[in-house]
Amino acid sequence: MSALLTIDGVSMRFGAYQALDRIGLEVQQGEFVALLGPSGCGKTTLLRSIAGFLKPESGRILIEGQDISRLAAHHRPLNTVFQNYALFPHMSVLENVAYGPRRQGASRSEAAARARAALDMVGLADFGPRYPREMSGGQQQRVALARAIVNQPKLLLLDEPLSALDLKLRKRMQLELKHLQAKLGIAFIFVTHDQEEAMTMADKVVVMHAGKIEQVGTGTDIYRQPATRFVAEFIGDANFMAYSASGDGTLLLDAQGLRVPFGNLAAPARGVAVLRPEDLRLSDDAAAARLTGTVTDVINVGSHSMIHVDIGEQTVVARHGGIAPSGLGPGAVTGLAFEPESLHLIGERP
Template structure:
């Protein structure tokens, strides 16, 4: 019994074995695409597993939508190929690829009822009326909108319209569901709720979903794996934990989580000279005099008062013995140049030297702007992004 048959019969989906080997569903090889002679996509290889939720994440203009449109058949590649279960789709028209599509603006017909919108793709495929009605009922049941079948889109909330768009795509029983930033038009609260619903639906059906987004929180919370794109290429492919904790490139480190990027010259004692400041990196493996790039996530930076404000507070000022718990240790000091409460945490920027700053995110309220502080992190919190060429310019200030 297929997943769709089980859903129609009111039965739970067949259990999925999380330890079973994952098999490729979509294979992308040497895919290139562009517009008006300008290449905007250059993906060497990307394998999408059967039944996984893959997010394609990146900033505007990175090629993520072009990649999705190439999968859908809206953009004809200038090179390479796309296969689905071993079948070459590169030259197959969109309507014959067997893929479901959910657009950013949902593309619902305002003059049609919810049921008619969901049935539209089935009518185009000339599915018989009885089966069409059955599939529409099934799709609306899956997204919890059976009672809204007779309404029109303008009578629905944004979240309900989004679910109608998903139901319309699911009604065709696609091999893969492609979603182009479908949550971007929703408010923050509804967007968080829809993430949960979409992920639960994907896991219940076991369908392969490819989700395009520029929102890193969205990608991190929804995905089995994330493909981080930049300049038309896939910079890193991995689980949310992998791309966050072990970014493959500086771009990934900065784009996901806004890491402090420390470019400087190392010393054998573990110190790092960044601009006009000397920091204790916490690493024992730095080579003396060799440029190196390190990254530290803001939430891993511990901030503490530098001590009695009446005492001299230079770069050697120390915090109290309990300021840096666990494996954390003092790495440097400075003054608070900026701080803000975001509701979930405090953000602070610590000015270490002219043009050198460290960003921190902490649950504890930091000292006031202008106050001297010390900061630290554990050695395990340092991400090594590689050594720099000896003539590379040194970044003096990490991105806020």
Template sequence: MPEQGPNAIEVREAVKRYGDFTALKRITLTIEDNEFFTLLGPSGCGKTTLLRMIAGFEDVTEGEIFLFGEEIENLPPNKRPVNTVFQNYALFPHLTVLDNVAFGLEMRGASKPEARTQAGEMLELVQLSQFAGRKPSQLSGGQQQRVALARALAPKPKVLLLDEPLSALDLKLRKAMQLELKHLQRETGITFIFVTHDQEEALTMSDRIAVMSAGELQQLGEARDIYERPRNMFVADFIGETNLLDVSVDAIRDGRAICHLGGGHELTCNAVDGIGIGAHVHMSVRPERLFISDAPTESESLKGTVVENVFVGTDITTIVDLADGPNFSVRTSNSDRGNKRIFEAGAPVFVNMELGAARLLVD
């Protein structure tokens, strides 16, 4: 088995302060070579600050950042083998698409013919060869974004940093560009570090995700792991939709926690280290892991009444009120397959949970 090389990025106990304000609080994480890695979190959580520290646009107050095993604190941005794609594309309006892509290569010492050849190859990669002679103003937003990508990829950086590059695009184009970005990352083999506040965007593209809040790393893992097994209430609530329930742990038997929801309702889920009998904690249950019936099933069933049905295109969300207990949101695919039944408002029903759907949250 070949020896594995150094990680693309290692962040060790990184802190960033602006006066009395601490933007990043001892962040430690590793980004592997040839990985599509996403920094995900709400505005102001510190994700762009961390990206700028990797790029060299911000100094590290405390801690260290390593790029392929080398400490880069004193390495200026133009000496780092990284490139950045910004939200606003930053294309030169007076240059053609080809010249925009070739510009950075010429600044790095490539001859004009060599730069234009490499730029042409990059435009072919992003499927814009036919627009090489146009100006940016003659392109759509999505096409301009692909020019910016081609320009950033042309020098063949070891790491590409992407700071919410799709935020200005409409929804349909954003979804198309998500798939295109992932394809480009696989095609080039370059490590991508992507910043976004859009959960679906992160889940669609990423090999791994670092969820951040208030300058702290909340959870790091593969997309499915973070979605299915959130560590705490912030991650459960921020990633996708969920039913967040206040519960008390009444008993623990054979690794299973019996939890009281109020109104005499109980649910059973896997026990979690650090949560003992008598604890008052939160439970997360994804709405697509629930289904409704007019009689209890062999799975756990909670009796309630349908409040309303909300049509959301691909799915129907049903709100069910448990007597003296919480409301549940249940998501059902908008399809005739599977003999699914939609119950009208006011109908008595049972909310049934798939095995393993409920998860206790540590905090």
């Protein structure tokens, strides 16, 4: 099956700054894809290139096999939802949504009917007569979505449209947006710097850094099997321990010279072992404890506690369910245990 969207070797430079470096990516029909990364990683530049607001210096952008790289933005079979929603303040909600069909040549009655259907799709069927100023931020975001989907684009681009909402509303809108995408069956490409947001909504997460794609996969893939140290650091919390592999099925961790059995699994000769905080548990069992250290900080956040432990060469973090045990505070000595299979190995780059 051919891809809906193909990004083929797209590069772009702003002066001496390499914004995009030979980007290659495919998006299938009906996929929800998140472009995730820190500020300046290239995700918004890539989105704007797909939309037609920027022209790549090299490479191609294809929709269903057709090269659209040189098409003007308004001729591309897609639509964009912006951070600020970009609603027309002098038009009613219905007029805002009907604007697209009218520009495509639909009659006033047909455009209004399509606008009402789109508003109903986003749960605003009764809000047509209102003006944007009379609506909350969440409602304005839904109007922007209705205006984007009313022309039934093949692809919908979303440039951090939830960033202006408060935390609780943003979390609710994440789920509503995910359900709307599933109902429409339209491919969504969503730009965000919020890893939780990406992992909540997206089928496929594209992690970007310094104008390049570091890894593409499901949220579980990139969390449990990060391809690079950058991905492991950016997605969630992680402890890193340098290691070297021996020929006898064990790993030698630099941390306290610990030797860990690793079975027959192939391991790069040298690299860094990634251990997530939830896989590192407190232990008073001398036989089970693999690391020993001194507690430096205990951060209780209600549902869990983050225990920072100095193991000599570095500080590691363990996630403990619930409130930390009484007596476990700064200065306390504790053991830390983990299962060898919890380690994810990232080999040194040549």
